[in-house]
Amino acid sequence: MTGTRLIIWFISVSLAAAGGWYFGQQQKASPQVEATGEVLAVVNDRSIDKDWFVEQMKLRGGLKSGQYHTVEQRQALLDFLINQEVVFAAAQAQGIDEDPAVDRLYKKAVIDRFLEQQLNPKLEAIKVSNAELQNYFDRHQEKYSRPARRRAAIIHVAVSTKADDAMRQQKRARIEEAIQHMDQLEADVMHFGELAKTYSDDRASRYQGGVIGWLINHASRDYRWGRQVTEALFALEKNGDVSPIIETEAGFYVVRLVSAEQVQQKQFEQVQKGIRSRLLQEKRKQARTEFLATFKTQADISINHEMLAAIAPLSAEKTDSNKQPPALPGTAGGQ
Template identity: 45%
Template sequence: MNKWLIVILMLGSGWVGWYLATHWPESEQQDVTADVLAVVGDSVITRDDFIRQMSHRGGNRPGQYHELKQKKFLLDFMINQQVMFDDAVAKGFHEDESVQKIYRKATVDKYLEEELNKKLQALVVTDREIKQHFNNNKTVYEKPARKRAAIIAKIIPADVTAEEKQQIKDELEAIRNQVNELDGKTKHFGELALTHSDDRSSRYQGGVIGWFVENPKRSYKWDRTVIEALFSLPEPGDVSPVLETDEGLFLVRLVAAEQVEEKTLTQVSSGIRQQLLKTKQDAMKKQFITQLIEGADININQQMLADIDPLNPAEKADDIKPPALPVDNGGTP
């Protein structure tokens, strides 16, 4: 080959190399700048990122992160996390179903925080609303009148004769007269219950069976005749006549009585405020979800839903549990 041609080719290749070196697009790798604290592959750790991590890891406590050694330790941790994250993404771990589930939950939580919770926090309950609620529901905030009862019970067998029943009645009448001989401070039946009552649960407590509220909607263990007799007694220490029920014969004594106790608006205003605020928040949450659903394009394959087989066998007839028993306030235990 002609030596001049070789020289020309060498000069040409040198010029091409210089051109490419000066004009070829630079790498996408980030540079450390005033805002970028560290570069990890294609990712960056900014000054603000680092400050946020300091705050999360006790940076507000006196003496923390004043030494360069502490800062380097934290930065090393952040770099290690970023390297592992980048490698995990490169290997597709971010597409794992369990990871996506966590991601979706975190996304929804953040969405609710930004879109709903701020609206909930803006809700207020005014003093006027509290006062109006109190005036409309005064009876709710009253402690009802109640009475404490003691009994002497005589269980009557089904095959008892009229003569035998009368003898038991006469015995109770005699016991009733003996009540006056008890210590004046004793408002229950005292030793008389222990000696004469057939009710084992109360005989050792002077016949005391507890407190009762006069309310036709309340049900008690004892016959309604016993409860009505209790509330007919005006003063503690008073004793009823002999009472006859389907369960047997009874004497009832009024042990103590408490009158209706009214509460003031000041006493209950804090609780009312919380109650009304929760009502408003629940209404806003419901409206928020309703608007989202109404604005979404949703189409359900109802037949497919019906055809999906359950994952367990059907309950047998004797496996079906009865509904929970109601409690006094209408709820469930």
């Protein structure tokens, strides 16, 4: 690491340790002073005053018991701060304070401090009332209920799309034969048992009594067996009931209700904490947007859209279908 980069790195670490705003404060010129009164120490023409030293104690664990109770502990902190001043002066002598990288650090420190003073108190003051919580819950009942679902078993006799009427009748006769043997099943068996293994062409379920799992009767849910099968299942009333034969382009189905669960509704008390967090985030996001908008309307902003469009991406395009939006910058800078 070169001397220049080492100094930049040291300044960066020192900035973070000092709370992000120390560098901005040190940019200001200080008059020649002596280490008397409220001034704790002087390094060249810069002073380290008592109040600022106490602030640094707080930032470095001074509120914990046993910290900075001895002069040696306080001297160690003062030595660290003096070292910062010495290195800072050496960096200035080499023009490091004019380096673009340092300028970006300074800008970030100023922005962070500004937001800490001007925006954060506004965000902390935002509250969500109980009435707002209840209103949100009442308007979004469907989000807090699990729809009724049913566990199904099927027998599927597949038919080729090229099959003629005679072949389709032959396939239908096969599933009718399966239904005729239903009385061979044990009374406590709610699925199709061995009949699925003998008659069903659905490989995923035929060795499990035809059981295909839980289905939900909702317009947003599509299953590979088709809506006709789902609708037939939800038309059944009690466990063990069997549907009539269902004819589709893929062949013939018969569906059996294995078990059912009714709609499960969550109570307001169970979800109000999550609702409060959601509404608080939404309010704070809106407050940030409005806060930044007041300054953007006063600024003279010009964008070269052609240049923006011509900038090449740094990585290959994602190939999956679930593309995510690009990452945004962090909170520094008010984004």
